[in-house]
Amino acid sequence: MQPGSFPADGQIAWPGICYWGCSALARAVQAAGARLQRPLVVTDAGVWSALGPRVVSEFAAFEWTLHDGVVSNPSLVQVRQALHVARQHGCRSIVALGGGSVMDVAKVMLACLASGLEPERLLTPEGQTWLAAPSSGDDPLFIAVPTTSGTGSESSSAALIQGDDGRKHLFRSTRTRPGMVALQPDLTLGLPRAPTAHGGFDAVLHALGAWVNQDRSPVGKAMALHALRLCMKALPEVLRAPQSLQARADMQMGAYMAGVAIGLSKVDAVHAMCTPLESRVHMAHAEVLGPIFSVVSRYTVDTVPEPYAEAARALGVPTTGRERDDALALIEAVEALAMQAQIALRFESLRLTPGDASQLAAQAQQSASLPLHPRALAMDEIKSLYLQMAV
Ligand SMILES: [Fe+2]
Structure with missing residues:
Protein backbone atom coordinates (compact mmCIF):
# COMPACT_ATOMS: atom_id res chain seq x y z
CA MET A 1 0.00 0.00 0.00
CA LEU A 189 6.86 -27.31 22.76
CA GLY A 190 5.07 -30.66 22.76
CA LEU A 191 2.96 -29.90 19.69
CA PRO A 192 3.54 -32.70 17.13
CA ARG A 193 5.00 -31.98 13.70
CA ALA A 194 1.78 -32.07 11.65
CA PRO A 195 -0.20 -29.50 13.67
CA THR A 196 2.95 -27.39 13.98
CA ALA A 197 3.40 -27.41 10.20
CA HIS A 198 -0.27 -26.94 9.39
CA GLY A 199 -0.70 -24.12 11.89
CA GLY A 200 2.39 -22.31 10.64
CA PHE A 201 1.23 -22.49 7.03
CA ASP A 202 -2.26 -21.29 7.99
CA ALA A 203 -0.69 -18.29 9.76
CA VAL A 204 1.40 -17.48 6.66
CA LEU A 205 -1.76 -17.39 4.55
CA HIS A 206 -3.62 -15.26 7.13
CA ALA A 207 -0.81 -12.71 7.01
CA LEU A 208 -0.53 -12.81 3.21
CA GLY A 209 -4.30 -12.61 2.74
CA ALA A 210 -4.54 -9.57 5.00
CA TRP A 211 -1.60 -7.96 3.17
CA VAL A 212 -2.66 -8.48 -0.47
CA ASN A 213 -6.38 -7.76 -0.05
CA GLN A 214 -8.02 -4.46 -0.83
CA ASP A 215 -8.75 -3.49 2.75
CA ARG A 216 -6.97 -0.20 3.35
CA SER A 217 -6.54 -0.12 7.13
CA PRO A 218 -2.99 1.20 7.57
CA VAL A 219 -2.70 -0.60 10.91
CA GLY A 220 -3.96 -3.89 9.46
CA LYS A 221 -1.47 -3.64 6.58
CA ALA A 222 1.50 -2.92 8.87
CA MET A 223 0.52 -5.81 11.12
CA ALA A 224 0.00 -8.15 8.15
CA LEU A 225 3.38 -7.47 6.57
CA HIS A 226 5.30 -7.91 9.80
CA ALA A 227 3.32 -11.05 10.63
CA LEU A 228 4.17 -12.42 7.18
CA ARG A 229 7.86 -11.67 7.71
CA LEU A 230 7.82 -13.36 11.13
CA CYS A 231 5.80 -16.41 10.05
CA MET A 232 7.84 -17.10 6.89
CA LYS A 233 11.04 -16.99 8.96
CA ALA A 234 9.68 -18.95 11.93
CA LEU A 235 7.96 -21.81 10.10
CA PRO A 236 11.13 -23.47 8.68
CA GLU A 237 12.89 -22.93 12.00
CA VAL A 238 10.18 -24.51 14.10
CA LEU A 239 10.07 -27.50 11.71
CA ARG A 240 13.87 -27.87 11.87
CA ALA A 241 14.16 -27.36 15.65
CA PRO A 242 10.80 -28.09 17.32
CA GLN A 243 12.38 -27.95 20.79
CA SER A 244 13.72 -24.45 20.22
CA LEU A 245 11.86 -22.11 22.56
CA GLN A 246 12.89 -19.15 20.38
CA ALA A 247 11.46 -20.75 17.22
CA ARG A 248 8.25 -21.62 19.09
CA ALA A 249 8.01 -18.08 20.48
CA ASP A 250 8.51 -16.54 17.00
CA MET A 251 5.90 -18.83 15.47
CA GLN A 252 3.48 -18.06 18.29
CA MET A 253 3.93 -14.29 17.96
CA GLY A 254 3.71 -14.46 14.16
CA ALA A 255 0.43 -16.39 14.31
CA TYR A 256 -0.91 -14.00 16.95
CA MET A 257 -0.02 -10.95 14.85
CA ALA A 258 -1.53 -12.55 11.74
CA GLY A 259 -4.70 -13.03 13.77
CA VAL A 260 -4.66 -9.35 14.74
CA ALA A 261 -4.17 -8.46 11.06
CA ILE A 262 -7.15 -10.50 9.89
CA GLY A 263 -9.23 -9.06 12.73
CA LEU A 264 -8.50 -5.62 11.27
CA SER A 265 -8.31 -6.33 7.54
CA LYS A 266 -9.93 -9.77 6.96
CA VAL A 267 -8.33 -12.15 4.41
CA ASP A 268 -8.74 -12.91 0.71
CA ALA A 269 -10.34 -15.39 -1.69
CA VAL A 270 -8.00 -18.20 -0.60
CA HIS A 271 -9.69 -18.44 2.79
CA ALA A 272 -13.09 -17.44 1.39
CA MET A 273 -12.95 -20.41 -1.01
CA CYS A 274 -11.51 -22.74 1.62
CA THR A 275 -14.43 -22.62 4.05
CA PRO A 276 -17.09 -24.12 1.71
CA LEU A 277 -14.70 -26.81 0.47
CA GLU A 278 -13.82 -27.81 4.05
CA SER A 279 -17.43 -28.78 4.61
CA ARG A 280 -17.07 -31.37 1.78
CA VAL A 281 -13.60 -32.85 2.20
CA HIS A 282 -12.25 -34.46 5.35
CA MET A 283 -8.88 -32.79 5.37
CA ALA A 284 -7.05 -30.45 7.72
CA HIS A 285 -7.57 -26.71 7.13
CA ALA A 286 -3.99 -26.21 5.88
CA GLU A 287 -4.27 -29.19 3.50
CA VAL A 288 -7.28 -27.53 1.86
CA LEU A 289 -5.55 -24.15 1.79
CA GLY A 290 -2.43 -25.42 -0.06
CA PRO A 291 -4.01 -26.24 -3.45
CA ILE A 292 -6.41 -23.30 -3.26
CA PHE A 293 -3.50 -20.92 -2.63
CA SER A 294 -1.54 -22.25 -5.58
CA VAL A 295 -4.40 -21.99 -8.09
CA VAL A 296 -5.97 -18.74 -6.86
CA SER A 297 -2.79 -16.72 -6.28
CA ARG A 298 -1.30 -17.68 -9.67
CA TYR A 299 -4.55 -16.62 -11.37
CA THR A 300 -4.59 -13.37 -9.38
CA VAL A 301 -1.08 -12.21 -10.25
CA ASP A 302 -1.84 -12.44 -13.97
CA THR A 303 -3.60 -9.10 -13.60
CA VAL A 304 -2.78 -7.85 -10.06
CA PRO A 305 0.82 -8.72 -9.22
CA GLU A 306 1.62 -5.55 -7.24
CA PRO A 307 0.86 -6.50 -3.60
CA TYR A 308 2.60 -9.86 -3.98
CA ALA A 309 5.63 -8.26 -5.65
CA GLU A 310 5.79 -5.60 -2.92
CA ALA A 311 5.78 -8.31 -0.25
CA ALA A 312 8.56 -10.19 -2.08
CA ARG A 313 10.72 -7.07 -2.05
CA ALA A 314 9.89 -6.23 1.59
CA LEU A 315 10.73 -9.75 2.71
CA GLY A 316 14.02 -10.02 0.84
CA VAL A 317 12.88 -12.70 -1.62
CA PRO A 318 15.24 -12.45 -4.66
CA THR A 319 13.47 -10.18 -7.15
CA THR A 320 13.96 -8.70 -10.64
CA GLY A 321 11.99 -5.45 -10.53
CA ARG A 322 9.41 -6.93 -12.95
CA GLU A 323 6.10 -7.00 -11.11
CA ARG A 324 4.72 -10.31 -12.30
CA ASP A 325 8.04 -12.16 -11.93
CA ASP A 326 8.48 -10.80 -8.41
CA ALA A 327 4.90 -11.73 -7.51
CA LEU A 328 5.56 -15.27 -8.75
CA ALA A 329 8.78 -15.34 -6.70
CA LEU A 330 6.73 -14.69 -3.56
CA ILE A 331 4.18 -17.36 -4.51
CA GLU A 332 7.01 -19.83 -5.11
CA ALA A 333 8.52 -18.98 -1.71
CA VAL A 334 5.17 -19.71 -0.03
CA GLU A 335 4.78 -22.91 -2.06
CA ALA A 336 8.28 -23.96 -0.95
CA LEU A 337 7.15 -23.50 2.67
CA ALA A 338 4.14 -25.71 1.95
CA MET A 339 6.46 -28.41 0.63
CA GLN A 340 8.64 -28.15 3.76
CA ALA A 341 5.48 -28.46 5.83
CA GLN A 342 4.51 -31.52 3.74
CA ILE A 343 1.35 -29.82 2.52
CA ALA A 344 0.45 -30.83 -1.03
CA LEU A 345 -0.29 -28.15 -3.63
CA ARG A 346 -2.71 -30.36 -5.57
CA PHE A 347 -5.73 -32.32 -4.42
CA GLU A 348 -5.20 -36.02 -5.10
CA SER A 349 -8.80 -37.12 -5.19
CA LEU A 350 -11.08 -34.10 -5.28
CA ARG A 351 -13.88 -34.69 -7.76
CA LEU A 352 -16.30 -31.87 -8.53
CA THR A 353 -19.12 -31.61 -11.05
CA PRO A 354 -19.90 -28.19 -12.56
CA GLY A 355 -22.96 -28.18 -10.28
CA ASP A 356 -20.76 -28.79 -7.21
CA ALA A 357 -18.45 -25.98 -8.28
CA SER A 358 -21.40 -23.59 -8.73
CA GLN A 359 -22.65 -24.42 -5.26
CA LEU A 360 -19.19 -23.90 -3.73
CA ALA A 361 -18.78 -20.61 -5.59
CA ALA A 362 -22.12 -19.36 -4.32
CA GLN A 363 -21.08 -20.19 -0.76
CA ALA A 364 -17.65 -18.56 -1.19
CA GLN A 365 -19.36 -15.39 -2.39
CA GLN A 366 -21.01 -15.07 1.00
CA SER A 367 -17.62 -14.51 2.64
CA ALA A 368 -16.85 -10.93 3.63
CA SER A 369 -13.27 -11.53 2.49
CA LEU A 370 -14.10 -12.47 -1.12
CA PRO A 371 -14.94 -8.94 -2.33
CA LEU A 372 -11.64 -7.78 -0.82
CA HIS A 373 -9.57 -10.12 -3.00
CA PRO A 374 -7.04 -8.10 -5.02
CA ARG A 375 -8.45 -9.41 -8.34
CA ALA A 376 -12.23 -9.09 -8.64
CA LEU A 377 -13.63 -12.60 -9.04
CA ALA A 378 -16.98 -13.13 -10.74
CA MET A 379 -19.10 -16.19 -10.00
CA ASP A 380 -17.94 -17.96 -13.19
CA GLU A 381 -14.30 -17.34 -12.39
CA ILE A 382 -14.65 -18.78 -8.86
CA LYS A 383 -16.43 -21.81 -10.29
CA SER A 384 -13.69 -22.27 -12.88
CA LEU A 385 -10.98 -22.00 -10.19
CA TYR A 386 -12.69 -24.73 -8.15
CA LEU A 387 -12.87 -26.96 -11.23
CA GLN A 388 -9.15 -26.40 -11.89
CA MET A 389 -8.40 -27.81 -8.42
CA ALA A 390 -10.39 -30.98 -9.03
CA VAL A 391 -8.83 -34.04 -10.69
FE1 LIG B 1 -7.00 -20.09 8.40
Whole structure:
Protein backbone atom coordinates (compact mmCIF):
# COMPACT_ATOMS: atom_id res chain seq x y z
CA MET A 1 0.00 0.00 0.00
CA GLN A 2 1.39 3.39 -0.98
CA PRO A 3 1.93 5.92 1.84
CA GLY A 4 -1.08 8.20 2.17
CA SER A 5 -3.42 5.80 0.38
CA PHE A 6 -5.42 4.86 3.47
CA PRO A 7 -8.98 6.14 3.85
CA ALA A 8 -9.55 9.57 5.36
CA ASP A 9 -11.93 8.01 7.91
CA GLY A 10 -11.49 4.75 9.73
CA GLN A 11 -11.29 3.00 13.04
CA ILE A 12 -9.57 0.08 14.64
CA ALA A 13 -10.61 -2.13 17.53
CA TRP A 14 -7.46 -3.24 19.26
CA PRO A 15 -7.42 -6.79 20.53
CA GLY A 16 -7.07 -7.30 24.26
CA ILE A 17 -4.02 -7.18 26.48
CA CYS A 18 -1.37 -9.66 25.41
CA TYR A 19 1.22 -11.15 27.74
CA TRP A 20 4.04 -13.17 26.26
CA GLY A 21 6.93 -15.18 27.66
CA CYS A 22 7.36 -18.14 29.95
CA SER A 23 5.30 -16.67 32.82
CA ALA A 24 2.61 -15.18 30.57
CA LEU A 25 -0.31 -17.12 32.06
CA ALA A 26 0.66 -16.31 35.66
CA ARG A 27 0.94 -12.61 34.79
CA ALA A 28 -2.40 -12.60 32.98
CA VAL A 29 -4.16 -14.31 35.89
CA GLN A 30 -2.59 -11.90 38.35
CA ALA A 31 -3.62 -8.88 36.30
CA ALA A 32 -7.17 -10.23 35.90
CA GLY A 33 -7.58 -10.40 39.67
CA ALA A 34 -11.20 -10.39 40.81
CA ARG A 35 -12.48 -10.13 37.22
CA LEU A 36 -11.60 -13.81 36.84
CA GLN A 37 -14.86 -14.75 38.49
CA ARG A 38 -15.63 -18.50 38.76
CA PRO A 39 -13.85 -19.23 35.46
CA LEU A 40 -14.76 -22.11 33.21
CA VAL A 41 -11.54 -23.61 31.87
CA VAL A 42 -12.45 -24.72 28.35
CA THR A 43 -10.08 -27.20 26.74
CA ASP A 44 -9.90 -30.61 25.08
CA ALA A 45 -9.04 -33.90 26.73
CA GLY A 46 -5.65 -34.29 24.98
CA VAL A 47 -4.45 -30.81 25.86
CA TRP A 48 -5.65 -31.14 29.43
CA SER A 49 -3.89 -34.45 30.04
CA ALA A 50 -0.64 -33.02 28.60
CA LEU A 51 -0.73 -29.52 30.04
CA GLY A 52 -3.27 -29.55 32.87
CA PRO A 53 -0.69 -30.48 35.54
CA ARG A 54 1.54 -27.60 34.31
CA VAL A 55 -1.10 -24.87 34.49
CA VAL A 56 -3.37 -26.01 37.33
CA SER A 57 -1.32 -24.21 39.99
CA GLU A 58 -2.18 -20.88 38.32
CA PHE A 59 -5.84 -21.38 39.28
CA ALA A 60 -5.20 -22.41 42.89
CA ALA A 61 -6.39 -19.13 44.37
CA PHE A 62 -10.01 -19.28 43.21
CA GLU A 63 -12.95 -21.53 42.44
CA TRP A 64 -12.97 -22.81 38.86
CA THR A 65 -14.63 -25.48 36.74
CA LEU A 66 -13.10 -27.68 34.04
CA HIS A 67 -14.75 -28.51 30.73
CA ASP A 68 -12.42 -30.64 28.59
CA GLY A 69 -15.00 -31.80 26.03
CA VAL A 70 -14.01 -29.76 22.94
CA VAL A 71 -13.18 -31.76 19.80
CA SER A 72 -11.56 -30.63 16.55
CA ASN A 73 -13.84 -29.08 13.90
CA PRO A 74 -16.39 -28.29 16.64
CA SER A 75 -20.08 -27.88 16.07
CA LEU A 76 -22.83 -26.14 18.00
CA VAL A 77 -23.16 -29.39 19.98
CA GLN A 78 -19.82 -28.67 21.67
CA VAL A 79 -20.88 -25.07 22.31
CA ARG A 80 -24.09 -26.28 23.99
CA GLN A 81 -22.13 -28.73 26.15
CA ALA A 82 -19.72 -26.05 27.36
CA LEU A 83 -22.58 -23.59 27.91
CA HIS A 84 -24.48 -26.14 29.97
CA VAL A 85 -21.48 -26.65 32.27
CA ALA A 86 -20.91 -22.89 32.57
CA ARG A 87 -24.53 -22.21 33.48
CA GLN A 88 -24.68 -25.15 35.87
CA HIS A 89 -21.68 -23.84 37.83
CA GLY A 90 -22.52 -20.14 37.59
CA CYS A 91 -19.31 -19.38 35.67
CA ARG A 92 -18.76 -15.70 34.91
CA SER A 93 -15.44 -15.82 33.09
CA ILE A 94 -13.58 -18.10 30.66
CA VAL A 95 -10.07 -19.42 30.31
CA ALA A 96 -9.60 -21.18 26.96
CA LEU A 97 -6.56 -23.49 26.87
CA GLY A 98 -5.97 -25.08 23.49
CA GLY A 99 -5.96 -24.51 19.75
CA GLY A 100 -8.40 -22.85 17.38
CA SER A 101 -11.26 -25.25 18.08
CA VAL A 102 -11.14 -24.51 21.81
CA MET A 103 -10.94 -20.75 21.18
CA ASP A 104 -13.85 -20.86 18.75
CA VAL A 105 -16.10 -22.83 21.11
CA ALA A 106 -15.19 -20.44 23.94
CA LYS A 107 -16.04 -17.37 21.81
CA VAL A 108 -19.47 -18.61 20.78
CA MET A 109 -20.18 -19.87 24.29
CA LEU A 110 -19.21 -16.45 25.68
CA ALA A 111 -21.73 -14.82 23.34
CA CYS A 112 -24.46 -17.13 24.67
CA LEU A 113 -23.44 -16.67 28.29
CA ALA A 114 -23.42 -12.89 28.00
CA SER A 115 -26.50 -12.48 25.79
CA GLY A 116 -28.67 -15.22 27.30
CA LEU A 117 -29.28 -16.50 23.75
CA GLU A 118 -29.03 -20.16 22.77
CA PRO A 119 -26.29 -20.94 20.20
CA GLU A 120 -28.64 -21.36 17.22
CA ARG A 121 -30.18 -17.96 17.92
CA LEU A 122 -26.82 -16.29 17.24
CA LEU A 123 -27.40 -17.00 13.54
CA THR A 124 -30.67 -15.03 13.56
CA PRO A 125 -30.90 -11.23 13.14
CA GLU A 126 -31.31 -10.93 16.94
CA GLY A 127 -28.06 -12.80 17.50
CA GLN A 128 -26.22 -10.93 14.75
CA THR A 129 -27.26 -7.63 16.35
CA TRP A 130 -25.78 -8.76 19.67
CA LEU A 131 -22.56 -9.88 17.98
CA ALA A 132 -22.22 -6.58 16.09
CA ALA A 133 -22.79 -4.38 19.15
CA PRO A 134 -19.88 -2.88 21.09
CA SER A 135 -18.81 -4.71 24.23
CA SER A 136 -20.69 -3.91 27.39
CA GLY A 137 -18.67 -3.65 30.58
CA ASP A 138 -20.54 -6.68 31.92
CA ASP A 139 -19.32 -9.13 29.28
CA PRO A 140 -17.43 -12.03 30.89
CA LEU A 141 -13.63 -11.83 31.01
CA PHE A 142 -12.06 -14.18 28.48
CA ILE A 143 -8.40 -15.24 28.77
CA ALA A 144 -7.01 -17.15 25.78
CA VAL A 145 -4.03 -19.43 26.31
CA PRO A 146 -3.13 -20.87 22.88
CA THR A 147 -1.32 -24.21 22.77
CA THR A 148 -0.99 -24.20 18.98
CA SER A 149 0.34 -21.49 16.66
CA GLY A 150 -1.72 -20.92 13.56
CA THR A 151 -5.38 -20.07 13.62
CA GLY A 152 -4.80 -16.72 15.33
CA SER A 153 -8.16 -17.33 16.94
CA GLU A 154 -6.71 -16.03 20.22
CA SER A 155 -6.50 -12.56 18.65
CA SER A 156 -9.09 -12.58 15.88
CA SER A 157 -12.74 -11.63 16.11
CA ALA A 158 -13.89 -14.72 14.19
CA ALA A 159 -15.02 -18.19 15.25
CA LEU A 160 -15.72 -20.99 12.79
CA ILE A 161 -18.30 -23.48 14.07
CA GLN A 162 -20.31 -26.13 12.26
CA GLY A 163 -24.01 -25.35 12.45
CA ASP A 164 -26.86 -27.81 12.88
CA ASP A 165 -27.18 -27.74 9.07
CA GLY A 166 -23.70 -29.31 8.71
CA ARG A 167 -22.20 -26.14 7.22
CA LYS A 168 -19.43 -24.12 8.81
CA HIS A 169 -20.62 -20.74 10.04
CA LEU A 170 -18.42 -17.77 10.78
CA PHE A 171 -19.34 -15.90 13.95
CA ARG A 172 -17.60 -12.53 13.85
CA SER A 173 -17.66 -10.21 16.87
CA THR A 174 -15.12 -7.98 18.55
CA ARG A 175 -16.95 -8.46 21.86
CA THR A 176 -16.20 -12.20 21.96
CA ARG A 177 -12.52 -11.65 21.20
CA PRO A 178 -10.35 -12.59 24.20
CA GLY A 179 -9.80 -9.61 26.48
CA MET A 180 -6.51 -11.14 27.60
CA VAL A 181 -4.08 -13.41 25.77
CA ALA A 182 -1.24 -15.38 27.34
CA LEU A 183 1.34 -16.41 24.74
CA GLN A 184 3.45 -18.88 26.65
CA PRO A 185 5.75 -20.58 24.13
CA ASP A 186 6.73 -23.52 26.35
CA LEU A 187 3.09 -24.69 26.18
CA THR A 188 3.60 -25.33 22.45
CA LEU A 189 6.86 -27.31 22.76
CA GLY A 190 5.07 -30.66 22.76
CA LEU A 191 2.96 -29.90 19.69
CA PRO A 192 3.54 -32.70 17.13
CA ARG A 193 5.00 -31.98 13.70
CA ALA A 194 1.78 -32.07 11.65
CA PRO A 195 -0.20 -29.50 13.67
CA THR A 196 2.95 -27.39 13.98
CA ALA A 197 3.40 -27.41 10.20
CA HIS A 198 -0.27 -26.94 9.39
CA GLY A 199 -0.70 -24.12 11.89
CA GLY A 200 2.39 -22.31 10.64
CA PHE A 201 1.23 -22.49 7.03
CA ASP A 202 -2.26 -21.29 7.99
CA ALA A 203 -0.69 -18.29 9.76
CA VAL A 204 1.40 -17.48 6.66
CA LEU A 205 -1.76 -17.39 4.55
CA HIS A 206 -3.62 -15.26 7.13
CA ALA A 207 -0.81 -12.71 7.01
CA LEU A 208 -0.53 -12.81 3.21
CA GLY A 209 -4.30 -12.61 2.74
CA ALA A 210 -4.54 -9.57 5.00
CA TRP A 211 -1.60 -7.96 3.17
CA VAL A 212 -2.66 -8.48 -0.47
CA ASN A 213 -6.38 -7.76 -0.05
CA GLN A 214 -8.02 -4.46 -0.83
CA ASP A 215 -8.75 -3.49 2.75
CA ARG A 216 -6.97 -0.20 3.35
CA SER A 217 -6.54 -0.12 7.13
CA PRO A 218 -2.99 1.20 7.57
CA VAL A 219 -2.70 -0.60 10.91
CA GLY A 220 -3.96 -3.89 9.46
CA LYS A 221 -1.47 -3.64 6.58
CA ALA A 222 1.50 -2.92 8.87
CA MET A 223 0.52 -5.81 11.12
CA ALA A 224 0.00 -8.15 8.15
CA LEU A 225 3.38 -7.47 6.57
CA HIS A 226 5.30 -7.91 9.80
CA ALA A 227 3.32 -11.05 10.63
CA LEU A 228 4.17 -12.42 7.18
CA ARG A 229 7.86 -11.67 7.71
CA LEU A 230 7.82 -13.36 11.13
CA CYS A 231 5.80 -16.41 10.05
CA MET A 232 7.84 -17.10 6.89
CA LYS A 233 11.04 -16.99 8.96
CA ALA A 234 9.68 -18.95 11.93
CA LEU A 235 7.96 -21.81 10.10
CA PRO A 236 11.13 -23.47 8.68
CA GLU A 237 12.89 -22.93 12.00
CA VAL A 238 10.18 -24.51 14.10
CA LEU A 239 10.07 -27.50 11.71
CA ARG A 240 13.87 -27.87 11.87
CA ALA A 241 14.16 -27.36 15.65
CA PRO A 242 10.80 -28.09 17.32
CA GLN A 243 12.38 -27.95 20.79
CA SER A 244 13.72 -24.45 20.22
CA LEU A 245 11.86 -22.11 22.56
CA GLN A 246 12.89 -19.15 20.38
CA ALA A 247 11.46 -20.75 17.22
CA ARG A 248 8.25 -21.62 19.09
CA ALA A 249 8.01 -18.08 20.48
CA ASP A 250 8.51 -16.54 17.00
CA MET A 251 5.90 -18.83 15.47
CA GLN A 252 3.48 -18.06 18.29
CA MET A 253 3.93 -14.29 17.96
CA GLY A 254 3.71 -14.46 14.16
CA ALA A 255 0.43 -16.39 14.31
CA TYR A 256 -0.91 -14.00 16.95
CA MET A 257 -0.02 -10.95 14.85
CA ALA A 258 -1.53 -12.55 11.74
CA GLY A 259 -4.70 -13.03 13.77
CA VAL A 260 -4.66 -9.35 14.74
CA ALA A 261 -4.17 -8.46 11.06
CA ILE A 262 -7.15 -10.50 9.89
CA GLY A 263 -9.23 -9.06 12.73
CA LEU A 264 -8.50 -5.62 11.27
CA SER A 265 -8.31 -6.33 7.54
CA LYS A 266 -9.93 -9.77 6.96
CA VAL A 267 -8.33 -12.15 4.41
CA ASP A 268 -8.74 -12.91 0.71
CA ALA A 269 -10.34 -15.39 -1.69
CA VAL A 270 -8.00 -18.20 -0.60
CA HIS A 271 -9.69 -18.44 2.79
CA ALA A 272 -13.09 -17.44 1.39
CA MET A 273 -12.95 -20.41 -1.01
CA CYS A 274 -11.51 -22.74 1.62
CA THR A 275 -14.43 -22.62 4.05
CA PRO A 276 -17.09 -24.12 1.71
CA LEU A 277 -14.70 -26.81 0.47
CA GLU A 278 -13.82 -27.81 4.05
CA SER A 279 -17.43 -28.78 4.61
CA ARG A 280 -17.07 -31.37 1.78
CA VAL A 281 -13.60 -32.85 2.20
CA HIS A 282 -12.25 -34.46 5.35
CA MET A 283 -8.88 -32.79 5.37
CA ALA A 284 -7.05 -30.45 7.72
CA HIS A 285 -7.57 -26.71 7.13
CA ALA A 286 -3.99 -26.21 5.88
CA GLU A 287 -4.27 -29.19 3.50
CA VAL A 288 -7.28 -27.53 1.86
CA LEU A 289 -5.55 -24.15 1.79
CA GLY A 290 -2.43 -25.42 -0.06
CA PRO A 291 -4.01 -26.24 -3.45
CA ILE A 292 -6.41 -23.30 -3.26
CA PHE A 293 -3.50 -20.92 -2.63
CA SER A 294 -1.54 -22.25 -5.58
CA VAL A 295 -4.40 -21.99 -8.09
CA VAL A 296 -5.97 -18.74 -6.86
CA SER A 297 -2.79 -16.72 -6.28
CA ARG A 298 -1.30 -17.68 -9.67
CA TYR A 299 -4.55 -16.62 -11.37
CA THR A 300 -4.59 -13.37 -9.38
CA VAL A 301 -1.08 -12.21 -10.25
CA ASP A 302 -1.84 -12.44 -13.97
CA THR A 303 -3.60 -9.10 -13.60
CA VAL A 304 -2.78 -7.85 -10.06
CA PRO A 305 0.82 -8.72 -9.22
CA GLU A 306 1.62 -5.55 -7.24
CA PRO A 307 0.86 -6.50 -3.60
CA TYR A 308 2.60 -9.86 -3.98
CA ALA A 309 5.63 -8.26 -5.65
CA GLU A 310 5.79 -5.60 -2.92
CA ALA A 311 5.78 -8.31 -0.25
CA ALA A 312 8.56 -10.19 -2.08
CA ARG A 313 10.72 -7.07 -2.05
CA ALA A 314 9.89 -6.23 1.59
CA LEU A 315 10.73 -9.75 2.71
CA GLY A 316 14.02 -10.02 0.84
CA VAL A 317 12.88 -12.70 -1.62
CA PRO A 318 15.24 -12.45 -4.66
CA THR A 319 13.47 -10.18 -7.15
CA THR A 320 13.96 -8.70 -10.64
CA GLY A 321 11.99 -5.45 -10.53
CA ARG A 322 9.41 -6.93 -12.95
CA GLU A 323 6.10 -7.00 -11.11
CA ARG A 324 4.72 -10.31 -12.30
CA ASP A 325 8.04 -12.16 -11.93
CA ASP A 326 8.48 -10.80 -8.41
CA ALA A 327 4.90 -11.73 -7.51
CA LEU A 328 5.56 -15.27 -8.75
CA ALA A 329 8.78 -15.34 -6.70
CA LEU A 330 6.73 -14.69 -3.56
CA ILE A 331 4.18 -17.36 -4.51
CA GLU A 332 7.01 -19.83 -5.11
CA ALA A 333 8.52 -18.98 -1.71
CA VAL A 334 5.17 -19.71 -0.03
CA GLU A 335 4.78 -22.91 -2.06
CA ALA A 336 8.28 -23.96 -0.95
CA LEU A 337 7.15 -23.50 2.67
CA ALA A 338 4.14 -25.71 1.95
CA MET A 339 6.46 -28.41 0.63
CA GLN A 340 8.64 -28.15 3.76
CA ALA A 341 5.48 -28.46 5.83
CA GLN A 342 4.51 -31.52 3.74
CA ILE A 343 1.35 -29.82 2.52
CA ALA A 344 0.45 -30.83 -1.03
CA LEU A 345 -0.29 -28.15 -3.63
CA ARG A 346 -2.71 -30.36 -5.57
CA PHE A 347 -5.73 -32.32 -4.42
CA GLU A 348 -5.20 -36.02 -5.10
CA SER A 349 -8.80 -37.12 -5.19
CA LEU A 350 -11.08 -34.10 -5.28
CA ARG A 351 -13.88 -34.69 -7.76
CA LEU A 352 -16.30 -31.87 -8.53
CA THR A 353 -19.12 -31.61 -11.05
CA PRO A 354 -19.90 -28.19 -12.56
CA GLY A 355 -22.96 -28.18 -10.28
CA ASP A 356 -20.76 -28.79 -7.21
CA ALA A 357 -18.45 -25.98 -8.28
CA SER A 358 -21.40 -23.59 -8.73
CA GLN A 359 -22.65 -24.42 -5.26
CA LEU A 360 -19.19 -23.90 -3.73
CA ALA A 361 -18.78 -20.61 -5.59
CA ALA A 362 -22.12 -19.36 -4.32
CA GLN A 363 -21.08 -20.19 -0.76
CA ALA A 364 -17.65 -18.56 -1.19
CA GLN A 365 -19.36 -15.39 -2.39
CA GLN A 366 -21.01 -15.07 1.00
CA SER A 367 -17.62 -14.51 2.64
CA ALA A 368 -16.85 -10.93 3.63
CA SER A 369 -13.27 -11.53 2.49
CA LEU A 370 -14.10 -12.47 -1.12
CA PRO A 371 -14.94 -8.94 -2.33
CA LEU A 372 -11.64 -7.78 -0.82
CA HIS A 373 -9.57 -10.12 -3.00
CA PRO A 374 -7.04 -8.10 -5.02
CA ARG A 375 -8.45 -9.41 -8.34
CA ALA A 376 -12.23 -9.09 -8.64
CA LEU A 377 -13.63 -12.60 -9.04
CA ALA A 378 -16.98 -13.13 -10.74
CA MET A 379 -19.10 -16.19 -10.00
CA ASP A 380 -17.94 -17.96 -13.19
CA GLU A 381 -14.30 -17.34 -12.39
CA ILE A 382 -14.65 -18.78 -8.86
CA LYS A 383 -16.43 -21.81 -10.29
CA SER A 384 -13.69 -22.27 -12.88
CA LEU A 385 -10.98 -22.00 -10.19
CA TYR A 386 -12.69 -24.73 -8.15
CA LEU A 387 -12.87 -26.96 -11.23
CA GLN A 388 -9.15 -26.40 -11.89
CA MET A 389 -8.40 -27.81 -8.42
CA ALA A 390 -10.39 -30.98 -9.03
CA VAL A 391 -8.83 -34.04 -10.69
FE1 LIG B 1 -7.00 -20.09 8.40
